Amino acid sequence: MKKSKLSILSVLMLALALFLAACGGGGNDEGETNGDTGGDDASNENGGEEAEAEEDVPDFLSMLTGGTGGTYYPLGGEMAQIITSETGIQTDSPSSNASADNVISLQEGEAELAFVQTDVIAFAKEGINAFEGNPVDNVLAIGSLYPETVQIVTTVDSGIESVADLAGKKVSVGAPGSGTYINAEQIFEAYDMTMDDVDAQHLDFDESTGGIQDGNIDAAFITAGTPTGAVEGLGATADVYVVPIEQDKIDAIIEEYPYYAEDTIPAGTYTGIDEDIKTVAVLAMLAVTDSLSEDVVYDITKAIYDNADTITHSKGEFITPETGVEGIGIDFHPGAERYFKEAGVLD
Structure with missing residues (x-):
């Protein structure tokens, strides 16, 4: 009887050992599963990066132009339509007091894009004339447009x-x-x-x-x-x-x-x-804040210069990749720089 009890105990202990071994094996599987979960975490992390990248693409852009009686306003309206159509980012083109005020609005984060004169943006960077004591350091160039x-x-x-x-x-x-x-x-x-x-x-x-x-x-x-x-x-x-x-x-x-x-x-x-x-x-040029990503500005630049032939305003004929790099006295945004290098007009 005692022997029988010992046999039963041995069987139970063997079963327990096998169970524990299985749990240990399951632990390895779990480790792999954790590895997979880690993969899922990595995937989630990548998904997070993708989500973050998507967050870098704004839903809306404001491109400041000028008074309704000038050239900036009607030309800007057409350009805004092109950007919206080609990039999927809704872009508007409100009238404004033009160059100097536009630069200040960019500086203060009230808009993302703006028409400006090349001389005015040079003054802004140097902190002279209207920008005395207030140099602008967060505005970059997309490209020149027309005289x-x-x-x-x-x-x-x-x-x-x-x-x-x-x-x-x-x-x-x-x-x-x-x-x-x-x-x-x-x-x-x-x-x-x-x-x-x-x-x-x-x-x-x-x-x-x-x-x-x-x-x-x-x-x-x-x-x-x-x-x-x-x-x-x-x-x-x-x-x-x-x-x-x-x-x-x-x-x-x-x-x-x-x-x-x-x-x-x-x-x-x-x-x-x-x-x-x-x-x-x-020269008239288009300026942009440095808050926009390289990819977004690349897409904007490409949209404008690759589709300038669809612009009905008479100044559309001046907007080409070749002229886009002329007369720029400030740094290009990396996205614009990439576009012009691909176009072979910038070293």
Whole structure:
């Protein structure tokens, strides 16, 4: 009986040993399963990285343009549609006070993209003029777009034929610190004039041409791509005259401020313009905050420059990969840089 009990005990102990061994084996399997779970964790981690990458792609972008009477606004509207269509990121193109204010909005995180003048963004980076004591270090370049012509607009009947004739007149020079205002200051400088020599008015483009039409002001500085909507509107009621800049003054301006280029407003651009008008121009460019990822900015850049031929605005013809790298005085965003290198136009 005792022997029988011992046999039963032995069997039970053997069964227990086998059970424990099985548990140990199960532990190995579990280790592998944990390895798989680790794989799942890794997969979850990768999924987390993918989710994080997806989070880097915004649902919405704001691209600041300019006044409704300028070039930025209508061109920006078309470009926003292209970005939305090609990238899937809903992009709007609100009007704004243009270059200087646009840069500040980018600096403060109120928008992701903006039209700016190449000279204004250079001032922002250096912390001079409108950015005195407040240099901007979070804004990068996507690329140049087209020449922005400095137009000193009046009417044929005004009797104003030269920059010197503006002395003592009511002249719209744009908002203080704006790109247009700085252009006016620098052109006056070439003529040994200052803002004190005119009765300076700080109006947007539509207000400027409306003021000329109503007789409330005599002339206006308008820096924008030609033809400019506000000036075309003036041409509907009066013969437009754009004050030329003499060649020696053009040369002096470019020597002092190399971001300018000589430009010509062709005869027939506006009603009343029956001969070519010599002036200067800066470049319009698209700027971006450094908060956007390389991939997102690459997609935006590719969308714009690969589809510029679909833009109906007359300035669309200037937007090419080759011209996109011209006149840029600040660093490109890595995404834009990648696009232009792939296009073979940037080393």
